[in-house]
Amino acid sequence: MAGKRLEKMEENRAKLIAAARKAFAEKGFAHASMDELTADAGLTRGALYHNFGDKRGLLAAVVDQLDSEMAARAKEIGAERAGRDEGDMWQALLGEGAAYIEMALDPEIQRIVLLDGPAVLGDPSLWPSQNSCLAETRKGVSLMVENGIMKPVDIEAAARLLNGAALNAALWVAASDNPAEVLPKAVEAFALMAGGLRATA
Amino acid sequence: MAGKRLEKMEENRAKLIAAARKAFAEKGFAHASMDELTADAGLTRGALYHNFGDKRGLLAAVVDQLDSEMAARAKEIGAERAGRDEGDMWQALLGEGAAYIEMALDPEIQRIVLLDGPAVLGDPSLWPSQNSCLAETRKGVSLMVENGIMKPVDIEAAARLLNGAALNAALWVAASDNPAEVLPKAVEAFALMAGGLRATA
DNA sequence: TATGTAGCATACGGTGCGTATGTCAAGTTC
DNA sequence: GAACTTGACATACGCACCGTATGCTACATA
Known part of the structure; x- marks a missing residue:
């Protein structure tokens, strides 16, 4: 007891x-x-x-929880997509990106993690949770650079740019008149841009 | 009188x-x-x-002013860089991107336009100013798609992703311990990612 | 010169955060 | 197991600040 x-x-x-x-x-x-x-x-x-x-502390706790949920979900989606192609790491990365874009359509994530979070707590890299989403992307990028799947770009920079592009795309989709129609365009453009980091076969 | x-x-x-x-x-x-x-x-x-x-109205006015200044400066830098290569539009785009990243190191722009702006006024596409920076990028993308310099990607999506990646990279640079050292990495990664949108010659 | 108007100052009410203090149940010690 | 201690949470207070309603004055018009 x-x-x-x-x-x-x-x-x-x-x-x-x-x-x-x-x-x-x-x-x-x-x-x-x-x-x-x-x-x-x-x-x-x-x-x-x-x-x-204080109030900020509560926000930090909420953001931490949401961030963890997002990272877990992205990883899941990425693995699922990679699974279809037998462990294709590149597909996993694109899957994660698409997952972020879709998740950010949820008002909870959008409002709290993407808008208020940075404004109140500062840049995500300064968050107590250290941003699980970013960590997940960083891990993927790191592996792919090692294996020569991705160009020898700075790990951190690539992770940040990929995440930033995805999340910003999501804000755009959410603010549009017809999210359902716009979403695939965002995902396609993301895949193209990410392709710029892929090693030329 | x-x-x-x-x-x-x-x-x-x-x-x-x-x-x-x-x-x-x-x-x-x-x-x-x-x-x-x-x-x-x-x-x-x-x-x-x-x-x-009200207070938001004042912020909107301030954001509008900063946004205009940013767009003008980015255009200037882009044109300057393109000039060296005799009107190379692609170089102009990269120049604009790099300009955004550098400008966002200014605390005024970072705090007001990138952090508080979206949180208080919502997504930039909803701002009264309609976001001059985005308009500038969109114009460039549009021209390049027409001329076959860029892949036939959705104009709006590409503009948003490019801007989002650049501005997010800037937040990362600003939050880092040593901005001067990190900035070139961000610019390089941005150039690589943007390259994914370039038409394959 | 007389009168109206609009830009701005002053005054007020309400809300909400953070802190200081109080209270009571859960754990501790003998 | 009874007195005591601790700490999680409630209550009470002060203060700052936003938005509005009202008042004032300089400028414009006739």
């Missing part, structure tokens, strides 16, 4: 993060009220400041 | 925008106080709300 405190605490943290995801996604970070948010979670601001320090 | 009113008004608008550029760049949009900002300009919040409607 020991650890009942910690258990409750984790439960409350999860409740607050869940409520924050909803509030931040719907109203944006700036217009989300901490009073409302915590009340929705059945708690008060006291719990919030005790667990996360 | 007629029009003394309008003259003063334009002068005050300019003063407010100038003060806002400074305040937003130094403290960020959220933490910039309108009272301080207007006092620095020798005015009060009354002038602000009369001229710009």
Whole structure:
């Protein structure tokens, strides 16, 4: 029966993060009220400041969670696509890129991770989570450069550019009048641009 | 002597925008106080709300100004580089990209246009200014696709991806420990990726 | 010169963040 | 197992700041 405190605490943290995801996604970070948010979670601001320090701390926790989910999903999609071609690493990279573009259509990810996140927490490379998405892309790029599949480009630079292009494309798709029609164009253009990094066979 | 009113008004608008550029760049949009900002300009919040409607309106005006300056500068740099190769459009595009990356190292542009701008005003394609930078890139891409210099890719998609990659690379460079060392890597990677859009000769 | 208007200043209300203080249940020690 | 301690969370307070409503004055018009 020991650890009942910690258990409750984790439960409350999860409740607050869940409520924050909803509030931040719907109203944006700036217009989300901490009073409302915590009340929705059945708690008060006291719990919030005790667990996360301040409003930014809560955002950081939310971003961390979303980022992890995104990286996992991208990896999954990439592996799935590579699987069709028996471990084709290049296809995996394109798959991950396409996955990022599609995921960013989700208002939660768009609003919180792509818009408010950088504005409030600074560049993703400075985030506490160290950005799992970026790490995933970096790993792929690194392997491909080693294997000669990709030109000998700077790992970090390539990862950043690929991620930046994908996420920015997603913002464009989301802001367009007809996302469903525009999405494939974005994915195609991404594949072409990424191709610039591929070693010339 | 007629029009003394309008003259003063334009002068005050300019003063407010100038003060806002400074305040937003130094403290960020959220933490910039309108009272301080207007006092620095020798005015009060009354002038602000009369001229710009609200805080967002002021940011929109500032972003518009910065965006125009950026587009003009990028065009200039691009033309300069193209000139060396007698109107090489491809070199002009790479020059513009490099120019964006370098310009984004300026805290004013980084903080206001790249971070707070999208978070507060939404995606650049929704901005009142309609984003001059994007328009400039789009124009270049359009011409090159027509002339067969670039693959027949979707104009808008290519422009967005190029801009997104460049600006995101800039954020990475700026956040790094040693920007001077990292910048050329970013520029090189950008050139490679952009090359993926080039028609295969 | 008299009058209207518009640009800007002043005054007010409301909201929301962060902190300081209080409280009570869960864990600890003898 | 009873007194004590700890810490997770609630409550209460102060302060800053945005947006609006109202007031004032210089400029424009007739």
